[in-house]
Amino acid sequence: MNGNCICGLLVLSVLLGQTEAQQAAPTRPAFTCGGDLVADSGFIGSEAFPNFYKPNSKCTWRITVPEGNIVTLSFRIFDLEADSQCKYDYLDVFNSHSHLVQKLGRFCGTFRPGNLISTTNTMMLEMVSDEATQGRGFVAFFSGAKPYVDEQQTCGGKITKAQGEIMTPNWPNDKYPPGTSCSWLITVEPDMVIQVKFDKFVLEADTYCRFDYVAFYNGGERDDSQLIGKYCGDQAPLPIVTSGNVLLVQFVSDLSVTSDGFLAEYTSFPRGASIPSVDSHTNTRTFPIPAIRLFVPRIPVTTTQPPKYIPPPPPEPTPVKPTITRPNGRKPGSQNPLCAKACKRDGTIKTSFCSSEFVITGKISSISPGPRGTVNVGLSLIRTYKSGRLIISEVGETMSLKLVSKCRKCPLLRRGSDYIIMGQVDGDGRGTLAPGAFTAPYKAQHHNLLVNINNQPC
Known part of the structure; x- marks a missing residue:
């Protein structure tokens, strides 16, 4: 064999080696706008991820896992245009291949949803975007799982009794197992509503209930189930208390920490009737069942009993002194020391971003006087860029939080307006605003600026 042949073989072998290596290298899945995903498990994502999704689009994905399984959906990345009511860009998740079943949730912003499960082997996702601001979209992992069943207890199922109990697996002898998914669909007579009371309740704690949780959904026959x-x-x-005669209850535990679980009793009552309820002082009272959907605020999650709130002591009475007026007509001591300087922001948007413990955008929902010259501010969250130890509450589909401004007049905030707000967090997880804290009216175009700042080192 001559030298030319040897060289040719060497070149060919190198090329073949490169081709095999290229074929062996893992490839990133290509995400399209909707489709049917029939598999034991897999990834699902918005079109063109990790690039920005397209404006004015509507994509529908239908997931099907093998018969006898239920679908579990776990979000890995989530970035859609934020709005407190998810009116512009959003992702809806349904409990089947239909809009006429429970909507397991509508999601937007950068708040990553917790795990979701279906009651059958199918699930549907529908993502809608408008013509304006876009994000990078979402990526989630779906898989088929067996509903929990052992020799003594079945977790979940369809229930048609007028009253009964629901409980976590192994109750009351042991902790619930990890990696569990249970769904109860409770249906009572058409003219009835359902009330659920908990006798015992201990699940893994998390501020956003992302890991272990129990969720309640109204209805199962219309697309407005919430x-x-x-x-x-x-x-x-x-x-x-439900708004109708159908209630979906879902319990999910992840693969880590487990706890004792819960025991709950449900009862059905005629719509509009009064239900006896016993308060903490053992006095019986009644309240009418609402004919509309009832949103129950989630109680803040703690791993131990929270300490009782002790109000600050009242200010000591000040002895009456004769009024002294200075030549300029102002009374001495009439100013709040915290507001002594002019109402002016400290630093630039970049330096304030880096020095603040939280950076958020949101709509001011309430402003009320607080103790000792402070102001309490309620806010519906649009988007979070930094949160630190800030406590954020979830009411229905709205994320909200409370802020405390140390000065009545600075920074200036108006109810009903959208703002960029930066500040610090106190020991109770509340956001605090000093007079020089950075605040500014928020517009959609500010989002990209804040994202760019967030991606740069401080």
Whole structure:
């Protein structure tokens, strides 16, 4: 064999080696706008991820896992245009291949949803975007799982009795197992509504109930079925009342920490009737069942009993002194020391971003006087860029939080307006605003600026 042949073979072998290596290298899945996913498990994502999704689009994905399984959906990345009511860009998740079943949730913003499960072997996702702001979309992992069943207890199922109990697996002898998914569909007579009360309640604690939780959904026959509440931790939810005669209850535990679980009793009552309820002082009272959907605020999650709130002591009485007026007509001591300087922001948007513990955008929902010259501010969250130890509450599909401004007049905030807000967090997880804290009216075009700042080192 001559030298030319040897060289040719060497070149050919190198090329073949490169081709095999290229074929062996893992490839990133290509995500399209909708489709049918029939598999034991797999990834699902928005079109063109990780690039920005397209404007004015509507994509529908239908997931099917093998018969006898249920679908579990776990989000890995989530970035859609934020709005407190998810009116512009959003992702809907349904409990089957239909809009005429429970909507397991509508999601937007950068708040990553917790795990979702279906009651059958199918699930549907529908993503809608408008013509304006876009994000990078979402990526989630779906898989088929067996509903939990052992020799003594079945977790979940369809129930048609007028009253009964629901409980976590192994109750009351042991902790619930990890990696469990249970769904109860409770249906009573058409003219009845359902009330649920918890006797015991201990689930893994998390501020957003992302890991272990129990969720309640109104209805199962119309596309306006909504989440009543999602609960975890060791504080039992308040009694839950449905708006109709169908209730979906879902319990999910992840593969890590487990706990004792819960025991709940449900009862059905005629719509509009008064239900006896016993308060903490053992006094009986009644309240009418609402004919509309009832949203139950989620109790803050803690791993131990929260300490009782102790109000600050009242200010000591000040001895009456004769009024002294200075030549300029102002009374001495009339200014709040915190507001002594002019109402002016400290630093630039970049330096304030880096020095603040939280950076958010949101709509001011309430402003009320607080103790000692402070102001309490309620806010519906649009988007979070930094959160630190900030406590954010979930009510239905709205994320909200409370802020405390140390000065009545600075920074200036108006109810009903959208703002960029940066500040610090106190020991109770509340956001605090000093007079020089960075605030500014928020517009959609500010989002990209804040994202760019967030991606740069401080």
